[in-house]
Amino acid sequence: MxxxxxxxxxxxxxxxxxxxxxxxxxxxxxxxxxxxxxxxxxxxxxxxxxxxxxxxxxxxxxxxxxxxxxxxxxxxxxxxxxxxxTITLYKEHGCVFKVDLAKVYFSPRLSTERIRVARKVERGEVILNMFSGIGSFSIVIAKHQLESMTYSIDINPDAYDIMLENIRLNKVSNKVIPLLGDARFVIEGSLRGKADRVLMPLPEKAIDYIDVAIKALKPRGIIHYYTHTHASKGEDPIEKAKKELEKKLDVPYTILESRTVREVGPRWHQLVLDLLVSQC
Ligand SMILES: C[S@@+](CC[C@H](N)C(=O)[O-])C[C@H]1O[C@@H](n2cnc3c(N)ncnc32)[C@H](O)[C@@H]1O
CATH class of the missing domain: 3.30.300.110 (Met-10+ protein-like domains)
Structure with a gap:
């Protein structure tokens, strides 16, 4: 304060x-x-x-x-x-976002995470943002890696409409492709095997969609997997999240990086695991 x-x-x-x-x-x-x-x-x-x-x-x-x-x-x-x-303009990392706080999800607390991911994107990558909201991750990536292409999906029609405006505002219409729908059906319908990198910024449900994230990947693709983990005293939240994920994944993978994004409640942690999936 x-x-x-x-x-x-x-x-x-x-x-x-x-x-x-x-x-x-x-x-x-x-x-x-x-x-x-x-x-x-x-x-x-x-x-x-x-x-x-x-x-x-x-x-x-x-x-x-x-x-x-x-x-x-x-x-x-x-x-x-x-x-x-409830509508305002928010600026970060050289981008400007229209946000309607009553109709869409948006958190300024993910700003550091957005630029962390954007800095990892290499020239020529195809990215798939499965839960993109108003397009914040997708647009920060597009601004920082000019030679990239991001498919940006959201199921909320208001978030999709605002994402269209944000794509225009930030002049990235040749780098961000907005898509409205459930990420599972969009990927199964037209984006299988298309992505070098998949973002899953929906910690509450990412585990239920990890199978379809893998379907979207090219061989040796990367997934940024977000989760909320509760850790009791003495428990390591990152180790706990890794174990939960291991039970769910039946493809070979390596964890490239893992970190706490932010604390979301007493003993509740928002974590990200960056996975390199060797075979899809
Ligand atoms: C936590 S928000 C993340 C928003 C954005 N990545 C950000 O950081 O500002 C999750 C988003 O996922 C969307 N969503 C939820 N279920 C979905 C699904 N099955 N397919 C696509 N989008 C979904 C919600 O509408 C919401 O905008």
């Missing part, structure tokens, strides 16, 4: 109330999205006012009213203060 904001909150909340507040919040463009514990809901306006007064770039404060859920991975948002809107 920025120092200025912390100081401002110290003037309006008790020490106990500040302790109850979540330590961080998302800023997407000029919109801040905050979670407020039930006990502090009656303070939401003064908290939002402190944010708008102390962080000049914030024009709107929304409260996350439900967790992310459903196939589209969206959440309910309540307008608290400032301009009543």
């Amino acid at each position: 920025p120092k200025m904001l912390k100081k401002a909150l110290e003037n309006i909340l008790t020490i106990d109330e500040i302790k109850q507040l979540y330590g961080s919040f998302d800023i997407v463009g000029d919109i801040a999205v905050i979670k407020i514990p039930d006990a502090l809901l009656d303070k939401k306006f003064i908290i939002a006012k402190a944010m708008i007064d102390n962080m000049k770039s914030i024009k709107t404060v929304l409260r996350q009213a439900t967790p992310v859920s459903g196939d589209y991975r969206t959440r309910e948002l309540e307008h608290v203060l400032g301009e009543d809107k």
